[in-house]
Amino acid sequence: MKDFVIxxxxxxxxxxxxxxxxxxSVTVRNTETILTIPPRIKYDIAYGFLDDKAAWILxxxxxxxxxxxxxxxxxxxxxELISTQCIAGEELCTVSGKTICIFLSQNxxxxxxxxxxxxxxxDVYYQEAKVLLPGRVNxxxxxxxxxxxxxxxxxxxxxxxxxxxxxxxxxxxxLMKLPDRxxxxxILHELCHTVHKNHGKDFHELLDKVTxxxxxxxxxELRKFSTR
Numbered sequence: 001m002k003d004f005v006i007x008x009x010x011x012x013x014x015x016x017x018x019x020x021x022x023x024x025s026v027t028v029r030n031t032e033t034i035l036t037i038p039p040r041i042k043y044d045i046a047y048g049f050l051d052d053k054a055a056w057i058l059x060x061x062x063x064x065x066x067x068x069x070x071x072x073x074x075x076x077x078x079x080e081l082i083s084t085q086c087i088a089g090e091e092l093c094t095v096s097g098k099t100i101c102i103f104l105s106q107n108x109x110x111x112x113x114x115x116x117x118x119x120x121x122x123d124v125y126y127q128e129a130k131v132l133l134p135g136r137v138n139x140x141x142x143x144x145x146x147x148x149x150x151x152x153x154x155x156x157x158x159x160x161x162x163x164x165x166x167x168x169x170x171x172x173x174x175l176m177k178l179p180d181r182x183x184x185x186x187i188l189h190e191l192c193h194t195v196h197k198n199h200g201k202d203f204h205e206l207l208d209k210v211t212x213x214x215x216x217x218x219x220x221e222l223r224k225f226s227t228r
Contacts, residue, residue: 003015003017005047007033007050007054009054009058010033010050010054010057010058011033012032012033013033013034013035013050014032014033014034014035015035015037016034016035016036016037017037018036018037018038019038019039021036021037021038021039022038023038024036024037024038024041024045024046024049026049026050026053026056026057028057028060028061028064030064030226030228031061031064031065033057033061035049035050068226068228069109069114070114070117070118070121071108071109072102072108072117074121076121076124076125076128076176077128077132077176078098078124078128078131078132079095079098079099079100079124080098080099080100081100081102081117081120081121081124082099082100082101082102083101083102083103083104083108083113083117084101084102084103084104085103085104085105086103086104086105087105088105089105090103090105091103091104091105091116093120100120100124102116102117102120104116104117122155122173124176125173125174125175125176125177126153126155126173128173128176129153129171129172129173129175129176130153130173132176133153133171133175133183133187134151136183136184136187137151137169137171137187137191140184140187140188140191141191144188144191144210146191146192146194146195147167147194148163148167148168148169148191148194149166149167149168149169150168150169151168151169151170151171152168152169152170152171153170153171153172153173154170154171154172154173155172155173155174156170156172156173156174156227157172157174157227157228158227159172159227160172160174160175160186160189160222160227161175161186161187161189161190162190163190163191163193163194163197165197167194169190169191169194171186171187171190172227174227174228177225178222178225181218182218182221182222182225185211185218185219185222186222188207188210188211189207191210192206192207192210
């Protein structure tokens, strides 16, 4: 059972009352804080435990925020995003050729400015994915003899891609922040699922074949990137 509380320092904390848990624990996933409570542990004890972990939780969140801060200018495959100052209430973005200018009324490192930048960048990634990736998927499918049904794109923050039982492939627009070799690796991963629906031995052998023995190194490199 999951619920949440608002902690005065930490903010929103998801409560996971788990029958399988053997001890109290706190997990910080990106910006989400999860307090897992095992059976027979009273809430006041659990909240006291949360208070004791507050400083650590805030430090982890601060590091995540710092590591994921977007500093302009930044180049995507088709555009360069820059910023300029404006007065409050006039925040917008303009497109001139291959330059997108984002008007910000607050410091670029502030939460409101970061939210605006991330929204614009997310839109750019989505449009670029729809334009640039279909050709790449078709090329790789033809090169290695794969057949798939439909291709779609989502603004997914949980996975790079998926393949349904009907061989419909869905790719996250966040792929556009990866280098080309890792985009190809994710595409090939999903194409291999059109043949093998699980992650068993046959699947990994096929994926290793189409990546010329580089499956493990590419997978290791991909894990250094986040969909967020």
